[in-house]
Amino acid sequence: MKYVDEFRDRDTAMALVQQISRLTDRIGATRQRPIQIMEVCGGHTHSIFRYGIEGMLPEQLELVHGPGCPVCVLPMGRIDDCIAIASQPRVILTTFGDAMRVPGSRGSLLQAKADGADIRMVYSPSDALALARANPDREVVFFGLGFETTMPSTALTVLDAERDGIANFSVFCNHITIVPTIKAILDSPDLQIDGFLGPGHVSMVIGTAPYEFIAQHYRKPLVVAGFEPLDILQSIWMVLRQIDDRRAEVENQYARVVVAGGNAAALQAIATVYELREFFEWRGLGSIDYSGVRFRAGYARFDAERKFTVPGVRIADPLSCQCGEVLKGVLKPHQCKVFGTACSPETPLGALMVSSEGACAAYYRYVGRNQAA
Amino acid sequence: MNSIPGVRRFGTVSLPTVTLSHGSGGKAMKDLIDDVFISAFDNPLLAPLDDQARIALTTLADHGDRLAMTTDSFVVDPLVFPGGDIGKLAVCGTVNDLAVGGAKPLYLSCAAIIEEGLSIDLLRRIARSMAETARQAGVSIVCGDTKIVPRGTCDKLFLTTTGIGIIPAGRELGAHLPRAGDAVLVNGVLGDHGAAILAARGDLVLDAPIDSDCAPLHDLIETLLSAAPGTRFMRDATRGGVATILNEIAASAACGIEIDEPAVPIREAVKGFCEILGLDPLYLANEGRLVAIVPWDASEQAVAAMRRHPLGAGACLIGRITDHRPGQVVMRTVLGGRRIVDMLVGDQLPRIC
Numbered sequence: 202m203k204y205v206d207e208f209r210d211r212d213t214a215m216a217l218v219q220q221i222s223r224l225t226d227r228i229g230a231t232r233q234r235p236i237q238i239m240e241v242c243g244g245h246t247h248s249i250f251r252y253g254i255e256g257m258l259p260e261q262l263e264l265v266h267g268p269g270c271p272v273c274v275l276p277m278g279r280i281d282d283c284i285a286i287a288s289q290p291r292v293i294l295t296t297f298g299d300a301m302r303v304p305g306s307r308g309s310l311l312q313a314k315a316d317g318a319d320i321r322m323v324y325s326p327s328d329a330l331a332l333a334r335a336n337p338d339r340e341v342v343f344f345g346l347g348f349e350t351t352m353p354s355t356a357l358t359v360l361d362a363e364r365d366g367i368a369n370f371s372v373f374c375n376h377i378t379i380v381p382t383i384k385a386i387l388d389s390p391d392l393q394i395d396g397f398l399g400p401g402h403v404s405m406v407i408g409t410a411p412y413e414f415i416a417q418h419y420r421k422p423l424v425v426a427g428f429e430p431l432d433i434l435q436s437i438w439m440v441l442r443q444i445d446d447r448r449a450e451v452e453n454q455y456a457r458v459v460v461a462g463g464n465a466a467a468l469q470a471i472a473t474v475y476e477l478r479e480f481f482e483w484r485g486l487g488s489i490d491y492s493g494v495r496f497r498a499g500y501a502r503f504d505a506e507r508k509f510t511v512p513g514v515r516i517a518d519p520l521s522c523q524c525g526e527v528l529k530g531v532l533k534p535h536q537c538k539v540f541g542t543a544c545s546p547e548t549p550l551g552a553l554m555v556s557s558e559g560a561c562a563a564y565y566r567y568v569g570r571n572q573a574a
Numbered sequence: 575m576n577s578i579p580g581v582r583r584f585g586t587v588s589l590p591t592v593t594l595s596h597g598s599g600g601k602a603m604k605d606l607i608d609d610v611f612i613s614a615f616d617n618p619l620l621a622p623l624d625d626q627a628r629i630a631l632t633t634l635a636d637h638g639d640r641l642a643m644t645t646d647s648f649v650v651d652p653l654v655f656p657g658g659d660i661g662k663l664a665v666c667g668t669v670n671d672l673a674v675g676g677a678k679p680l681y682l683s684c685a686a687i688i689e690e691g692l693s694i695d696l697l698r699r700i701a702r703s704m705a706e707t708a709r710q711a712g713v714s715i716v717c718g719d720t721k722i723v724p725r726g727t728c729d730k731l732f733l734t735t736t737g738i739g740i741i742p743a744g745r746e747l748g749a750h751l752p753r754a755g756d757a758v759l760v761n762g763v764l765g766d767h768g769a770a771i772l773a774a775r776g777d778l779v780l781d782a783p784i785d786s787d788c789a790p791l792h793d794l795i796e797t798l799l800s801a802a803p804g805t806r807f808m809r810d811a812t813r814g815g816v817a818t819i820l821n822e823i824a825a826s827a828a829c830g831i832e833i834d835e836p837a838v839p840i841r842e843a844v845k846g847f848c849e850i851l852g853l854d855p856l857y858l859a860n861e862g863r864l865v866a867i868v869p870w871d872a873s874e875q876a877v878a879a880m881r882r883h884p885l886g887a888g889a890c891l892i893g894r895i896t897d898h899r900p901g902q903v904v905m906r907t908v909l910g911g912r913r914i915v916d917m918l919v920g921d922q923l924p925r926i927c
Binding site for chain 1: 842906
């Protein structure tokens with residue numbers, strides 16, 4: 202594939218791996234513990250496992266698979282609320298495919314669909330709006346989720362619905378924002394991470410400025426990275442170079458897509474439609490201040506939480522889950538005490554086993570439950 | 575109907591759609607069966623229209639020493655898609671299930687569950703497609719059944735075909751036979767059928783449609799077995815794709831399988847389709863593709879023989895059987911890394927970002 206295969210070239214990858222090994226050796230000579238780099242975004246986690254990148258890296262370099270899978274971090278209570286909306290008469294609930302299997306306290310959307318709820322997979326919120334136009338006697342609800350990557354498309358769809366006076370369309374809004382979450386991870390006392398790969402698609406929307414505090418205040422390097430394997434390897438090399446030079450800066454490897462100021466139209470749509478929630482619950486991480494958004498009062502009629510009654514009950518994560526430690530890089534996925542036993546892709550207990558982008562699910566699927574150790 | 579001289583008059587359906595009366599057992603039902611199925615399938619074993627087809631054992635024994643039998647149900651939306659339709663699929667699927675076991679496919683049954691309201695013209699088209707595919711595959715559809723169900727209780731049309739075939743004496747294939755060092759072959763690009771169905775459902779608008787690979791593989795398989803009589807095992811890579819089949823083989827043969835990602839043939843359009851929707855083409859269904867495990871020293875002849883056949887033009891070697899990690903399929907990625915190719919838990923679900 203043109204413009205894709207170039208970023209999967211084996212010889213270039215090998216050359217980069219050599220450079221990475223050399224830098225790792227040099228940095229490693231000055232310290233006891235391994236170098237830890239966190240990829241924040243689930244898309245990166247997916248590519249790392251899909252191409253077997255982890256196994257190509259030197260042992261003293263560890264990749265920590267961060268919280269950036271928006272499907273994984275949905276808490277059980279929100280899934281329960283979503284099922285409650287989907288189960289109301291006349292409702293068609295529309296959702297991205299990978300949210301179908303996320304477990305709530307009494308099952309997933311897939312199970313709710315089997316029990317009779319009208320739940321349909323869509324590829325974009327505009328598909329959901331089209332469904333609302335085609336079914337004026339039904340209430341079409343879109344299960345809005347994702348970071349800043351998907352926030353603008355939901356916002357623009359709501360603006361379209363407003364312009365065209367579509368009254369039977371609403372959004373169950375679970376959009377979340379990445380920066381407060383990175384800050385929460387940085388503030389945790391057991392943190393060992395030496396640098397970050399910044400999320401490419403989120404940065405395409407928000408630009409690179411919002412990460413400056415990570416470099417300036419926390420003195421950690423961050424490189425905004427693309428999603429092809431060579432993007433990831435080059436970004437790892439760029440982080441290592443910063444560590445080796447004792448620099449802490451925000452750099453942009455994904456300059457073919459990400460510009461420093463972000464996407465003005467997308468940011469405008471976000472600012473028009475959403476406001477920050479004071480706090481939002483994350484599976485595996487608990488409640489994080491100002492980490493979620495909801496609709497502004499002017500768009501309340503498109504807010505499914507206000508249009509329908511939802512239980513809104515907070516369900517605690519199972520006690521045995523150690524997702525928090527895995528997310529922070531304190532534990533590797535297979536070191537969690539329920540990995541591959543009580544918690545597996547068939548019956549996920551914790552956030553990270555839920556979607557293929559979750560670190561534990563990717564580990565289970567691509568590295569293997571047996572030889573992980 | 576030429577084959578039944580003067581015994582009865584053949585009914586025709588004048589209504590545009592199937593109604594519940596076509597399933598009532600009366601004249602309307604007879605008209606539907608005559609018009610749609612009997613006229614298309616026409617053959618001497620079906621012609622008596624008794625409750626059973628009667629096949630002479632001597633006819634069967636001419637072909638070999640073991641009977642192979644299989645059954646499969648077909649539910650696909652949409653009923654007609656680029657490169658095929660549910661009728662072609664229902665014949666190919668059962669023919670291929672027989673052929674990959676080394677059997678010569680001979681006879682099929684066809685049971686249809688039809689939702690009221692289905693277009694009669696569409697049903698005729700599908701039956702003709704079954705008949706045409708059966709002709710290509712050298713099989714006869716010798717018995718059948720038709721049920722009509724109320725709207726909403728099935729999705730337009732479900733077909734079930736059962737097939738019998740005969741395995742020639744001395745031919746042994748089995749999932750327990752592959753051993754370390756054997757070659758893993760496929761007969762062409764993977765994932766076309768799965769991508770064609772998703773595209774036909776409107777999941778993604780494409781400039782040029784992807785055609786399903788749906789095809790009867792019996793003749794290709796005979797070609798392969800002539801070139802490589804020591805072939806250990808074959809399976810058609812239908813639901814779950816090549817990844818699932820390889821896992822099944824690794825489990826049955828208690829061996830490891832290593833495949834080489836750059837060697838796995840996938841059409842550019844299918845690659846792009848999967849990139850955009852976040853799917854893995856290794857798990858996409860195929861309806862005219864098989865995985866064959868052959869001894870390493872026969873692999874070149876096997877590939878060359880398949881390539882001379884129209885349904886094997888894209889045949890290639892994608893990997894080998896190993897004695898490492900029994901039960902596991904490992905892929906060497908384009909980048910030179912390694913990853914496990916596991917069974918899926920359920921359907922592949924498109925990723926959000």
